[in-house]
Amino acid sequence: MDHFDHQSGHFLEIDGASLYYEVVGQETGPALVLLHGGFGDMEDFNVLVPDLARRFRVIGVDSRGHGKSTLGGAPLTYERLQGDVERLVGQLGLDRYDILGFSDGGIVAYRMAARDSSAIRRLVTVGAHWELREDDPVREILSKVTAESWRAKFPSTYDSYQRLNPEPDFDAFAGAVVRMWLDAGPSGYPGDAVEKISCRSLIARGEDDHLASRDQISESARRIRGATALTIPGAGHAAFQDQPALFLRSLSEFLE
Template structure:
């Protein structure tokens, strides 16, 4: 399968923003939607493409403000991300599909599967919280990170964003995304609505992921009827990059079960 490149995609106008997406794989295949994490973009998911079996049509979507998608002037939250993704899928006339979401992408995927108007056939998430409790140990990081912190931790990622985004403003994006991360309103995390998810779900996390604890993952799995859980040893939050072989293998096995 080819890779996401930010050179072959399309734009869709949604609620004052231009949402960018790319299509890979079999044009007539089973649709699979890939959603990246916060402050990332679709190219971050190139490492998992080898785990996708043949016969899939892959749709990669840059979240609002990320990658080549513009930010617009709407309030940024998981609900808005959900509406943006649903708009792209409706535009493509895809009313049922499978999903893989990393971190924020998985949170959006939970919302789509639980309360969305489209049918999620199968869901795989990695490092994706489902709620934010007031004593969650991740809050200090989520609310305290700055654009300078991110530039120091991920200089290549920030440089890439500045290169491909048509209206780059990384400092503004970080502030907007931080508000998404700490938003406990109904427009934020799916919370107990995850119990309404009816499709098969695979929940994955790195064993050393400080953003998505083992206890929270276990409670999530207990909320959803048809769920498998994989805890990946020696991996942190970005387990798909740190243990790509393991992740690709289980993704391939999970998606092959859907054929």
């Protein structure tokens, strides 16, 4: 199998939610965990997975509430998503692994990599904030998102959610995601904790990303010791989808 299909995976029960995951690629290859963005699911990475599966044991997971994973009754936070992924990698017995996180998935990856006991060997983020200050204009953009506005602007992601989710309630799900985005407490963005990240790191953004500014990504690279900042020309927020060949080339060089 060289792609995610939402048919060949498994569920892991965690704190009142069923977490869906799939493993594709080389069984004995180095592990690479992929974490998608808000309102997305693991299939968002299928533009990359066939290439990555030639070398890696690729693990895809639908974040709590997304795709085939249920939301559960507890508040949705980056801290909770972090705990979910850490439980999953423990279940899979991954002593060392690489991680690629997009947007919300990148924020979770930052939190994971900042832990003293982190088993992450190499970290790649795309369009991911390490903090969201109160005066950041992106906060206002995110605060205006509603279930209705998302359905109207991104109908394909809504259709995927309705098709995949075992317990669909898009209004409740959308509200939970927006509250997570706006969380300014310790369960939210990692903030200064990114300075504790010691693994090799590649911090990427699309040239035209309206959510993750060039200054934000540059600051991330400055705060993370030895990190490399990467700008993907001709790409927006989902840079790996907009320019998959360019992104894969840079990613392959970094993961060599």
